[in-house]
Amino acid sequence: MEAIWLYQFRLIVIGDSTVGKSCLIRRFTEGRFAQVSDPTVGVDFFSRLVEIEPGKRIKLQIWDTAGQERFRSITRAYYRNSVGGLLLFDITNRRSFQNVHEWLEETKVHVQPYQIVFVLVGHKCDLDTQRQVTRHEAEKLAAAYGMKYIETSARDAINVEKAFTDLTRDIYELVKRGEISIQEGWEGVKSGFVPNVVHSSEEVVKSDRRCLC
């Protein structure tokens, strides 16, 4: 039953509460958006395959840190074991946009001296009439931190796929160029099983995947 994937990337989704992290993740992993009348359904762990090129699949593991922020050791470990992340803010909530900087600072403190590849996501773009953050300023902020910017809506399924696949592609490029390397003891990137292709890093991964339980 093991799906065939080239790499596994571990991603985190961060941002202020109520910006719609869980909805975005759920939309992506299940293609479904919980309607307003519906209970918000969230869970903190998802995975999905993404095909970035024909035949090249990447397994994404997505972690939502919701509810665990109070313990420094926990958030630290989350951040440290992720290769990439979506930094969400709500375009109808200026405060959440202003906090983007704090989120980046916080991750920086935790992952020193590593780095996480972030994409800045302006969420709830279906609510354009209530917009409080212009696309231009968001793009400017993203550029200042060397991030890409994308606007999404989980409700209308706008750019949800794109946000994840773009990020995946960027990370994939970095991995291919060797700027991100697979390391034992770090779970941000793992190499997977590729039929008919010998993968140099596979050994490392196998030993890593050994389960002691």
Next chain:
Amino acid sequence: MFGRSRSWVGGGHGKAARSIHSLDHLKYMYHVLTKNTTVTDHNRNLLVETIRSITEILIWGDQNDSSVFDFFLEKNMFVFFLNILRQKSGRYVCVQLLQTLNILFENISHETSLYYLLSNNYVNSIIVHKFDFSDEEIMAYYISFLKTLSLKLNNHTVHFFYNEHTNDFALYTEAIKFFNHPESMVRIAVRTITLNVYKVDNQPMLHYIRDKTAVPYFSNLVWFIGSHVIELDNCVQTDEEHRNRGKLSDLVAEHLDHLHYLNDILIINCEFLNDVLTDHLLNRLFLPLYVYSLVNQDKGGERPKISLQVSLYLLSQVFLIIHYAPLVNSLAEVILNGDLSVFSSKVEQDIQRSSAKSSIRCFIKPTETLERSLEINKHKGKKRLQKRPNYKNVGEEEEEERGLENTQEDPDKAKGTEGSSKGIKASGENEEIEMVIMERCKMSELSISVVTEQNTTDEEKSAAASGSEMTNWSRPFLDMVYNAQDCAEDDYYALFVLCLLYAMSQNKGIDPVKLERIQLPAQHAEEKSSYNHVLAERLIRIMNYAAQPDGKVRLATLELGCLLLKQLVLSKSGSIIKDVHLACLEGAREESVHLLRRFYKGEEIFLDMFEDEYRSMTSKPMNVEYLMMDASILLPPTGTPLTGIDFVKRLPCGDVERTRRAIRVFFMLRSLSLHLRDEPETQLPLTREEDLIKTDDVLDLNNSDLIACTVITKDGGQVQRFLAVDIYQMSLVEPDVARLGWGVVKFAGLLQDMQVTGVEDDSRALNIIIHKPASSPHSKPFPILQATFIFSDHIRCIIAKQRLAKGRIQARRMKMQRIAALLDLPVQPSTEVMGFGHSSASAAQHLPFRFYDQSRRGSCDPAVQRSVFASVDKVPGFAVAQCINQPNPSPLSSPSPSSSGSGSTGHCDSVTASSTSTPSAAHSPSVDDSSAPEQPPIIFSSQMMLVDETSSAASKSGKNPEVETANLSPSLIPAQQPTISLLSDDNADALSVESLTLVPPIDPHSIHTFSCIPQSSLPSEVCGVTEGEGSDQSQQADYDEQ
């Protein structure tokens, strides 16, 4: 798992006509379940869908219809779940079930709903179900499920999980079994669960945790950490050419994770848990492994050891992260005052006291290896766990064990199995340790004076002595700490020692009295009258080494040393450093000056480096916590940048880096020395933000030389401005409508960072780019101005170009001379560049002092709008002083006294004129000639007149080229600037700082007469500038001279 991409509901059955969120639908689902009690290949999908739907209905019911839950309970529907689970139904069903349960618990918001779900014991049954944990996905969802449950824990819900009567707490005990799972995400989840449990303030539950699980869990945890540490140490020791760095940084990060976790537990502040944890940490990890390794480096033996650098590094991390007083106090006590008897005598005492008990070996870490003690505990813990009725995953545990054994390389773990119940003993043991420590302190307190004098013993001695019969008087750990500061060879260990001392002094948990005992003051220590001389001397020695040409001290070490020394000798009332120490420090500073002199070059790049280094040093002060997160310092100091190690954390490579290093050493020691002598820094940075003209400043331009131009920016914007060139800056101003003769600065940029190029097909235009100084040596310079300037004719264009180009060179030159002055260098003759004479140069060298003094005065005066003239008006003598300094640069400034209006300028002119003899022929007389006398004063704004200074005087500049240098518009000068070739040679020789500072009236005889007061621009034309008394006089003088 991947089948889940289809919709949640409606997948299995087509009759979705009725509302899926209803009690009816749940009843239907119930019906489906009853029909399919056995899982087969055929109904698997149906069952999964059914479970999903049920979950969704439950979540809906939670918020909308309580009858849903009633029905769910009534029909005992959880049993079906369990039933499905217990059939070996395969991975697919397991994952689905776990995930839907997860979602269910995550989304239930009403307490009552939650109670319903938890009330029968089914959840616990699921928790203890023996899943196939070798499947990564199942493992992930399982632990996620436990974590979700743990997030729901509170004083009420805890009773559903913790059974007081059967002493059963499956959620917790099952979770902690995975504490050392190879997947870090699983470990994180386990940690979250434990923290969520400890956080619940339920005494019986916490007692259970302490009595039944704390010892095994914490001892295992500590062992787990310890084995990571040993792995880390191996990684350091086997490293060749930094190849292990990737792995090493992971292990370091792992250790940090551990410490943060421990700290998170400790700050929950559950007292009796903390006791057990502290005991284990101290007595099974920190003391026996970290601290013990401080002294026993060369001794073989079976006790596990790590290398000195690793031990120092890790201890620093401990003190940086953990601030729990009982723990850090005991640890600090041993390091600062303890000796090896902490280990050895403890053994004896234990044997005596507890000879009756067979379990003695359990807590004699000193005689046993860490591994063995841990092993015992581990087995004991396991046994207890195995007794748990619910425990099913036996095979799992064995594997876990194997994992542990693999990482440890303990030759004889056979002994380790003799564990016995010892949960109760934890606290007693703790007391014993503390007693031992207390005894030590008493003794060492007596001997403090002796010891501080005595620690000249080198490492060998202390190591040899540490064998068995250690005197009670010595403090080997402290000795080691002092000795490792020796940087004669390298600063490999010194850096860690400094970090350790720093971390201890910053630690909020450590009783300041403890630190006081070695006279290491805590961060905000009160008054003190003495300090630790030995430490101070060691620190100063490090500084001395750092200032040597071949010194092997890294910048990080030096910076930290400076930090510590300041902390050591600065008290509230100021510095208490002894003269002899200060003298030594001054010696080191002197050395650093000598060191930097070797690199001082006239090249442009030196100035840029000098200022860059200052910027990056002040903008990024050292963060010790970050420093201690970087694994790269664990490997021997290297010089090659190819390792990617930060510059401050390695040795310099190549001349450029050696220069940069010398510059930084100079800065640090200079700042330290000033600090300790309680003197303010008056020279650095070379350009102070507050001295510069800024946008929107309003300047008195009455005496300024301005060139009108049109500025076309890159984005096509076009504005009319007047270009003014100051000593350090060029600015673009527009007239102030409110005040006659004043202008508002619209842009100001440093001349030194400017590039001026002509425009090919337009002789009236210049391209000007000004870069913002790069914030780091690697970042690209960012242009703050990029524009084309168009002047009214090509002559003005040329003049502007000249003025800017020369201004640039002059600005740089001036700064270089100030650096030279800082280095006590005789200023080299630099005739070729600007045509300053030697004399002027030597005069200039002293001037920086004046520069700042005056600028201060200027800025103190609220009435002064950056206009020096304000102060001139108040202090008549000043005008003259300014005049002297009226330097240089603006090459083609107008010599017209009328345009410059004030007497001071008149003086300047004459002064400048005096320097005819100096080789400033660079001022291209030819151009000057061509710029001929077409000089109508330009009139702009309502009443204000400013004279465009290309100046009629140009005609005379042929014979008197210095004229142009004279007229730098003084009103644009924020403060007076030193300088340059204004006086004739003979007089300059006699010039001293005093003479400049004290505003010497210019001796008319030493000044060559300035004879070219231009007639073309009449004084009367020159707007309504009121001239001061002094100016009248001086002007008069000028005329007289003529």
